[in-house]
Amino acid sequence: EAQVTQNPRYLITVTGKKLTVTCSQNMNHEYMSWYRQDPGLGLRQIYYSMNVEVTDKGDVPEGYKVSRKEKRNFPLILESPSPNQTSLYFCASRRVAGYGYTFGSGTRLTVV
């Protein structure tokens, strides 16, 4: 089944404890993106990648890192999480010159 897989689905962590949210797609998509979703603010892009080893900042990149060492994987790293990063996170992917994004199931992160 064609899909974007995110893990974990839920995560509660403490301020300052490094964490990684994994994202993997099995559709051979070139483009991948991370979004956070907060009430009243909609979906905001954190980082995107247009190819292996090619990543760039979206609208809200502060406090996040990403890497794209393989085409299928695009992990989101929070080196020192803070409570303002409590949010619902979505990973998504799509083909070059293709259709819209296919989203993962989401990761609900709480930083206390």
Add this chain to the structure above:
Amino acid sequence: GENVEQHPSTLSVQEGDSAVIKCTYSDSASNYFPWYKQELGKRPQLIIDIRSNVGEKKDQRIAVTLNKTAKHFSLHITETQPEDSAVYFCAPITQGGSEKLVFGKGTKLTVNP
């Protein structure tokens, strides 16, 4: 950067009525226009899209229209049903350009039985 606005932010209709949501964008290079539907507690899903060389596209009860001159595109839902209740997002794309995307803030549609 791209400015994307959606209107209205909330929309309440009676079952069987039509609903229209408008998305206005600023980047004239945008050439691909998708609409996403997000049901409560679920992921956004692509429901319909249109490319810049087409003015209208239909898929059963939903349609999308594009006005490139005025830089807006609209989602039309006819004969609404309770299962159409969701938040709808637009996010214009420039195919062949940057993947730095801006989503509209969403329109919460409620269909009352």
